Every structure is written in C-alpha cells, then in structure tokens.
Amino acid sequence: AQSVAQPEDQVNVAEGNPLTVKCTYSVSGNPYLFWYVQYPNRGLQFLLKYITGDNLVKGSYGFEAEFNKSQTSFHLKKPSALVSDSALYFCAVRDEGFQKLVFGTGTRLLVSP
C-alpha cells in the first residue's frame, strides 16, 4: 500500500533563511510524488511534482524538491523563505499503477519576520 510520512508537525524558520520540509514515501512500484500547499481557509494548491528524470524539480513560488530513491525521500526546499510562505504543506504520492493520491499528515511552516 502507498504511504507518505511527514515527520515534522511544524517547521519554524526566519525570513531569508533556507527551509526544508521533509517527506518520505512507500510504494510498491515507481512513485509519482507531489507537493501541495494549503493557505488558511483555502483549497490545496499544487506546487511541484516528480515523475521521472532529474532528481531536482523546480516548482511554483521558488520552491524545489529533491527526489532520493535510495532514501525514499522527496524533501521540499526553498533557498530563502518569505513570511508569505507560512502555510500548511502536504506531500503526496501516487503509485504508477493506481489512481489514488495519498497524502501525508501535513507540515505547518511558520516563517518569522
């Protein structure tokens, strides 16, 4: 069965510093990996995805993520955090053989001025 783990409930970072939000996954086949962001009282917005190819993928708002097959990880990163990046971030995985998109438990990112 597919599963996703986000080990941190919350990540705190100062504005201008780099940020990392961690995600590990488990699938039986090749993974399709996604990051979504949820702002308060809003729906989920797609940030980026890994399907195949380069392990470093770039997405919206300056975010990027690194796929590491040996560590089954897909950590979200940004070189310089903004206060406006404060939100709830979800990692998700879909097994290539299935339609179901499984989400992690979410990590709240708090960027302080």
Next chain:
Amino acid sequence: DTAVSQTPKYLVTQMGNDKSIKCEQNLGHDTMYWYKQDSKKFLKIMFSYNNKELIINETVPNRFSPKSPDKAHLNLHINSLELGDSAVYFCASSPRGLGGTEAFFGQGTRLTVV
C-alpha cells in the same frame, strides 16, 4: 474562471439531517475525487470516479453516497448527519490514467454538524 468549484462553501446543519455538496470541474478531466480533511488537517480520500464510474471507495459509512451525473460533476450526498461528519470536504479532478499528473482541488466545503 474557476477550474474546480464546490457549493456550498459553508454548511451548518443539525444532526440527523440529509445534505448534499456539489462539485463541478471545467477542465475536461475524466477522474474526480472526494477527500475529507478532519480537524487535525489529515486528508483522506473517500471516493473516486472515472467518467461516471466508481473506481475507489474507501471505508466510508454508507450514509455517504457519491453521484456523478456526468464526468464534469461529482456530488456528495450525506444521510443522517452525525457530529463526527464535521470536517472540510474537498473535491478534486485529474486526467484519467495519467498517474503523473497532478490533481486540481476545489476550495472546500466546511461542514459543521450541530
């Protein structure tokens, strides 16, 4: 031009009532989903339809019944509402059979059962 739209955005109702949430997508996608986000923000899939056909039905009480009149619509009907049904319900859509494509989400419907 909203891609995935849900109505209503907020729904407050009493226990025992029956209510429906509507979802429409104008992206031409074949697959639509309902997700439930609980008070701890956990997101869990409930149902998925491919071109009006049910393909995913997670362990959900049979008080919840999805209905897809056409591939652009997936409505969620809930009978005999309970306090534990209070949550935010998200509709989403994606192209069929393309596992690498992202799902697009609606803004959510916050259901409060009192």
